[in-house]
Amino acid sequence: MREIITTYCRMCLEECCIDVYVEDGKMVGIKGNKNHPWNEGRICIKGKAAIDWAYSPDRIKKPLKKTCNGWEEISLTKALDEIAEKMNNLKKKYGSKSIGLWKGEAIGFGQQEQYIRRFCHAYGTPNYFSCDSLCFASTYIGYSLVEGAKPIGDFINSKYIIIWGTNPIYTHMNMAANIRKARQNGAKVVVIDPRKTKTALEADLHIKLKPGTDGALALGIINLIIENNWYDKEFVDEYTIGFNKLKKYSKIFNPDYVESITGISKDVQLTLAHDIFYNSPKVINHIGNGIEHHENGVNNIRAIASIGAICGCIDKPGGEIIADGLNLPSLTLYDELPLKEIQPIGKREFPVIYKYRQECNTMMGMEAILKGDPYFIKGMIITAANPVVTNPNSIKVKKALESLELLVVRDLFMTETAKLADYILPAASFFERDEIVLHSNINRVGLRKKIFEYEDCQDEYGFLESLSKRVGIKEYFPWNSEEELNSWLLEKGGISYKELQESKIGIEYGNIKYKKYEKKPFNTPSGKVELVSETLKDFGYSELPEFKSPSYKDISNKDYPYILITGARKVYHVHSRNDTMPIYIKDKTCPEVEIHPTDGEKLGVKDGDIVIVTSKIGSIEIPVRIVGKEDILPGIIQISHGWKDKNVNLITSDLLNDPISGFSSLRSLSVNIKRKIE
Numbered sequence: 001m002r003e004i005i006t007t008y009c010r011m012c013l014e015e016c017c018i019d020v021y022v023e024d025g026k027m028v029g030i031k032g033n034k035n036h037p038w039n040e041g042r043i044c045i046k047g048k049a050a051i052d053w054a055y056s057p058d059r060i061k062k063p064l065k066k067t068c069n070g071w072e073e074i075s076l077t078k079a080l081d082e083i084a085e086k087m088n089n090l091k092k093k094y095g096s097k098s099i100g101l102w103k104g105e106a107i108g109f110g111q112q113e114q115y116i117r118r119f120c121h122a123y124g125t126p127n128y129f130s131c132d133s134l135c136f137a138s139t140y141i142g143y144s145l146v147e148g149a150k151p152i153g154d155f156i157n158s159k160y161i162i163i164w165g166t167n168p169i170y171t172h173m174n175m176a177a178n179i180r181k182a183r184q185n186g187a188k189v190v191v192i193d194p195r196k197t198k199t200a201l202e203a204d205l206h207i208k209l210k211p212g213t214d215g216a217l218a219l220g221i222i223n224l225i226i227e228n229n230w231y232d233k234e235f236v237d238e239y240t241i242g243f244n245k246l247k248k249y250s251k252i253f254n255p256d257y258v259e260s261i262t263g264i265s266k267d268v269q270l271t272l273a274h275d276i277f278y279n280s281p282k283v284i285n286h287i288g289n290g291i292e293h294h295e296n297g298v299n300n301i302r303a304i305a306s307i308g309a310i311c312g313c314i315d316k317p318g319g320e321i322i323a324d325g326l327n328l329p330s331l332t333l334y335d336e337l338p339l340k341e342i343q344p345i346g347k348r349e350f351p352v353i354y355k356y357r358q359e360c361n362t363m364m365g366m367e368a369i370l371k372g373d374p375y376f377i378k379g380m381i382i383t384a385a386n387p388v389v390t391n392p393n394s395i396k397v398k399k400a401l402e403s404l405e406l407l408v409v410r411d412l413f414m415t416e417t418a419k420l421a422d423y424i425l426p427a428a429s430f431f432e433r434d435e436i437v438l439h440s441n442i443n444r445v446g447l448r449k450k451i452f453e454y455e456d457c458q459d460e461y462g463f464l465e466s467l468s469k470r471v472g473i474k475e476y477f478p479w480n481s482e483e484e485l486n487s488w489l490l491e492k493g494g495i496s497y498k499e500l501q502e503s504k505i506g507i508e509y510g511n512i513k514y515k516k517y518e519k520k521p522f523n524t525p526s527g528k529v530e531l532v533s534e535t536l537k538d539f540g541y542s543e544l545p546e547f548k549s550p551s552y553k554d555i556s557n558k559d560y561p562y563i564l565i566t567g568a569r570k571v572y573h574v575h576s577r578n579d580t581m582p583i584y585i586k587d588k589t590c591p592e593v594e595i596h597p598t599d600g601e602k603l604g605v606k607d608g609d610i611v612i613v614t615s616k617i618g619s620i621e622i623p624v625r626i627v628g629k630e631d632i633l634p635g636i637i638q639i640s641h642g643w644k645d646k647n648v649n650l651i652t653s654d655l656l657n658d659p660i661s662g663f664s665s666l667r668s669l670s671v672n673i674k675r676k677i678e
């Protein structure tokens, strides 16, 4: 039998709608779905490779237990029984808080995340960890502190799009398509990035600023906009607080001072400020991971968010829209079982992120495991993550995970993290689970469909439900399958499950509404846009979006004269999943350090030569790629993350953090680079 099943790709977070061709139950082909308004038929190379990936002969299909004779296959029932027994023992010995659960990027940020949060609180531990210790949460709180939510750019209708520290052509294919459409309709696109990315190459203007200095540029723009009376006075008066304080503070950021910090000329600063004014409110300041991974990340983000705020670009066509979202019930148990008496790991150091995200900090998690500070974590269940490669300071991560009394890893493949586990449980891929897919930027909801299954490869819900029975919390997992749960969630959210199942490409759940603030206050304590934040002040931080220079400027770093950016994405790869991708993708690129030709000359190296890159944390040997002289600023080097060999996180620091979000400074690290003498 031949059929086409319309579902959603989850090889990356774009969640493109795809048509999967199935013959006698076997997937044989894959295409982008042409009717879905999100990806309009687009599919990238990773999506095309998804079938080979899911059917890979390297997949783990049976539970594995580590024994003194190596890995032994055991039955799923036995594995779950033993894990539950060990969890119960740890609970008796050290309390339930000694167990943490960790969710990675591969299963996303929606319902899968909520199941794990639910399990944690039902079990009695507040220790929910995730990739969000390094991803998006900084952006989320930066914007939430200012305007109560993270807005979404209305790219298609925009006239002026400033892209700060992101490369959507590689990382957000469909957003990039919308930006291209806007440009065809006459919008100007500006990219701010120390490197000439593909997105920068296509832009009208590329501004190469020094890493970690975006906040200074944003404050300089704010200063020029205010001095020239280019802001939206009505919006500022009616809907913001703290304008005069911001005005006074931003005065420090005069064009000369900003140029000295950022390397951006006065003319360019003025062009930016003027063009923002001229095109407002159809202006979007869109930011990415490149702004988050710095010591002053959140405040830099607040400063950028404030530009749109003072120019009245919030919630207007072509500007930054605060999406309504679909009102599905939350599966977390923060209200029912708040566990107030237990300190979540990382809350002491980073209370604001905990307040806004209920997110423990993975870097502090390693401290807790190794030092027992504030108490010991003794057991960890990790799913869809590979922190030995993706978290900073890999040697420490490895040491910490190895020292646990119980480590369970759920993955499809034998990753570096899985190798450390006591038990590896085979996980279902996205082709093997039913789940709700939300595209909140276009108000659409759809269903990912289970196309096939391997007997022991449980989906996330199935795993947690079967563990819940064994550890005495089954009452919190009453649904018998993910399908049953989806139906419950959707019906509660006012969407018919049946209708959604029948509609191939999902349904729209409402129109985009503008200027909602006229009827409903902003979701901030004052109900207004907060250009200064009482919340931050109450926690002992500055109320202003203060700029602080990155520590690579410190004199103590003189032995590390280069600035390392890590993690710039490649089209072919997603984080550490490089190593498990089908071979024809894997072979396209390899780990390498990108350097400017002048630096290449200074070091006496050519393409392919091996160099040693050293930070205060460690060193790696890696081949060089000399890029074009316009492609990166001299003195700045770039290494993408995710490779098990030549892993850049062997030299990144876990304790050089943004004091508000706890994010590690992965994009402005002081390093040295030397040619390897054979």
Ligand SMILES: Nc1nc2c(c(=O)[nH]1)N[C@H]1C(S)=C(S)[C@@H](COP(=O)(O)OP(=O)(O)OC[C@H]3O[C@@H](n4cnc5c(=O)[nH]c(N)nc54)[C@H](O)[C@@H]3O)O[C@H]1N2
Residues within 6 Å of the ligand: 103, 104, 105, 106, 107, 131, 134, 135, 136, 289, 383, 384, 385, 386, 387, 390, 391, 392, 410, 411, 412, 413, 415, 427, 428, 429, 430, 566, 567, 568, 574, 575, 576, 577, 580, 641, 648, 649, 652, 666
């Ligand atoms: N130096 C540096 N480090 C970084 C970054 C950086 O820019 N620089 N970026 C950071 C960011 S933003 C992120 S999001 C993190 C990501 O880091 P992680 O969350 O660790 O993500 P992955 O490396 O993709 O690991 C995902 C794992 O899930 C497995 N997997 C795939 N599909 C499924 C599934 O359906 N179920 C289950 N259970 N497993 C599955 C994959 O095989 C893979 O081993 O990396 C961070 N690390």
Ligand SMILES: Nc1nc2c(c(=O)[nH]1)N[C@H]1C(S)=C(S)[C@@H](COP(=O)(O)OP(=O)(O)OC[C@H]3O[C@@H](n4cnc5c(=O)[nH]c(N)nc54)[C@H](O)[C@@H]3O)O[C@H]1N2
Residues within 6 Å of the ligand: 012, 013, 105, 135, 136, 164, 165, 166, 167, 168, 170, 171, 172, 192, 193, 194, 195, 197, 209, 210, 211, 212, 213, 214, 287, 288, 289, 290, 291, 294, 565, 566, 567, 568, 569, 570, 571, 572, 573, 574, 575, 667
């Ligand atoms: N193909 C692919 N797509 C992905 C992923 C993947 O691994 N592969 N990962 C997904 C995930 S989880 C994430 S978080 C996103 C990340 O998506 P993006 O945010 O687009 O991440 P990058 O490709 O690293 O682009 C960040 C850019 O910021 C620049 N940059 C570095 N430091 C600074 C700075 O201080 N200021 C400025 N202005 N720019 C700076 C870098 O040079 C880089 O070009 O991608 C998602 N999409």
Ligand code: SF4
Residues within 6 Å of the ligand: 009, 010, 011, 012, 013, 014, 015, 016, 042, 043, 044, 045, 046, 047, 048, 173
């Ligand atoms: S961009 Fe590519 S990998 Fe990501 S969801 Fe779309 S098709 Fe899949």
Ligand SMILES: [Mo]
Residues within 6 Å of the ligand: 105, 131, 134, 135, 136
């Ligand atoms: Mo991420």
